[in-house]
Amino acid sequence: QAQGVNLCMDDEGSRAELINELGVVFPCEVVETLNRQNVHLRSRALLAGGDYKLYSISNAGSLLGLLAYPFLFERHLSVPSQWRVFAVLAFVYAVLFAVAAMCGRGSGTCASSGAVTVESGTGCNGRPSFVPYFLLSFISCYLLNAVSTHLCVDISPLPMLWALLLSVYLVSYVVAFTGLGARLASWLGIAFVPLAVYGVWHTGVLGFAHFGAELVLATAILFVGGWIVHARLFRLRPDSVHLTKYYLLIAVGGAAGGATCSFAMPLLVDTIAEYPVAVAMVLGVVGCDA
Numbered sequence: 001q002a003q004g005v006n007l008c009m010d011d012e013g014s015r016a017e018l019i020n021e022l023g024v025v026f027p028c029e030v031v032e033t034l035n036r037q038n039v040h041l042r043s044r045a046l047l048a049g050g051d052y053k054l055y056s057i058s059n060a061g062s063l064l065g066l067l068a069y070p071f072l073f074e075r076h077l078s079v080p081s082q083w084r085v086f087a088v089l090a091f092v093y094a095v096l097f098a099v100a101a102m103c104g105r106g107s108g109t110c111a112s113s114g115a116v117t118v119e120s121g122t123g124c125n126g127r128p129s130f131v132p133y134f135l136l137s138f139i140s141c142y143l144l145n146a147v148s149t150h151l152c153v154d155i156s157p158l159p160m161l162w163a164l165l166l167s168v169y170l171v172s173y174v175v176a177f178t179g180l181g182a183r184l185a186s187w188l189g190i191a192f193v194p195l196a197v198y199g200v201w202h203t204g205v206l207g208f209a210h211f212g213a214e215l216v217l218a219t220a221i222l223f224v225g226g227w228i229v230h231a232r233l234f235r236l237r238p239d240s241v242h243l244t245k246y247y248l249l250i251a252v253g254g255a256a257g258g259a260t261c262s263f264a265m266p267l268l269v270d271t272i273a274e275y276p277v278a279v280a281m282v283l284g285v286v287g288c289d290a
Contacts, residue, residue, distance in 0.1 A: 052177060052234065052237050052240075052243075053177065053178065055173075055177050055247075056173070056174050056175075056176075056177035056178055059170050059173040059174050059177070060170075060174045062170055063167055063170040063171065063174065066163060066166060066167060066170065067163075067167065070160060070163060073085065130245070130249055132232075132233075132236050133233065133236070133246055133249035133250055133253065134249045134250075134252060134253035134256075135253065136229050136230075136232055136233045136236075136253070136285065137233065137249065137250040137251070137252075137253030137254045137257065138253040138254070138256050138257035138260070139229050139257060139278075139281045139282065139284075139285060140169075140226060140229045140230060140233075140253075140254065140257065141253070141254040141255070141256075141257035141258040141261075142257035142258070142260060142261045142274075142277075142278050142281065143221075143222060143225055143226060143229070143257075143278040143279075143281070143282060144165065144166070144169045144222065144226070144258070145257070145258050145261035145262050145274070146261050146274040146275045146277065146278035147165060147218050147219070147221065147222045147275065147278070148161075148162055148165050148166075149261070149262070149274055149275070150203075150218055150272070150274065150275040151165065151214070151215060151218055152165075154272050154275075155211060155214060156211060164219070165219065165222060168219055168222055168223045168226075169222060169223075169226050171223070172222075172223050172224075172226030172227040172230055173226070173230050175227060176226075176227050176228075176229075176230030176231040176233070176234055177230065177233075177234050181227065181231055181234075182231045182234045182235055184231075185227055185228050185231030185232070185289075186289060188224050188227055188228055188231075189228055189286040189289055191224065192221075192224050192225060192228060192282065192283070192286055193283065193286065195217075195220060195221060195224060196221060196225075196279045196282065196283055198217070199217040199218065199220075199221050199279065200275075200276050200279055202214065202217055203217075203275065203276075218275075221279060221282075225278075225279070225282040228282060228285060228286060228289070229282060229285050232285055232288070232289060233250065261274050261278070265277075
């Protein structure tokens with residue numbers, strides 16, 4: 001096992017091949033013990049984050065790309081040069097995507113009985129596992145759009161404020177998809193309740209007279225609320241064999257949440273309801289974690 005021997009064996013023939021390769025006769029109980037140890041090690045790797053830490057790294061790359069454009073490319077390159085750089089990067093991305101697809105075609109996955117799931121993936125009322133992935137991503141992107149609309153449209157259309165809010169959102173993703181970030185999220189839920197109540201009260205009672213305070217409150221709600229929702233997504237992650245379904249549902253839920261906040265809500269209501277609705281949905285996630 002220490003040398004990387006695969007002990008995910010479903011039949012006696014595989015065990016016999018292992019015994020022949022090692023040149024040692026193992027009792028069946030020993031092999032079963034090694035199998036259980038292998039499953040235990042895989043469980044520990046999954047609990048530590050495993051393949052899902054790549055999602056944290058990918059969001060960190062998105063954050064660097066977001067900050068690089070206004071502070072690096074836009075400052076030092078003309079518009080035609082920016083388009084040329086964009087064309088080159090798009091070509092490199094397409095090549096890397098094709099290489100990854102070709103490399104992944106022949107790869108197999110061990111779908112043995114030792115597959116481990118951290119949590120059942122069910123919501124507060126026991127819905128199927130795919131529902132929380134969609135709903136949590138929906139709430140996450142709805143929150144981002146609601147806070148952005150609240151600050152950039154309802155209060156003041158400051159330039160580049162959207163970049164600050166999107167950076168805060170990506171940082172919450174990066175932090176939440178780590179073991180430490182997921183563990184701290186339960187304590188953040190306690191802090192989010194008074195923060196949310198005061199934030200909504202500040203907006204509804206005091207209005208928009210104090211933009212600085214409103215900016216700090218709304219940004220804090222976005223960061224803490226995003227951390228809580230993304231940490232819930234991390235804790236509900238399935239075994240790595242379901243990575244594709246997991247990421248697909250996150251993407252679809254995010255698109256639906258953004259479209260609902262930006263297009264559906266202005267048609268459904270005449271008031272500025274997106275922001276308090278977003279806060280209420282995050283409070284619902286906090287209630288599920290309680």
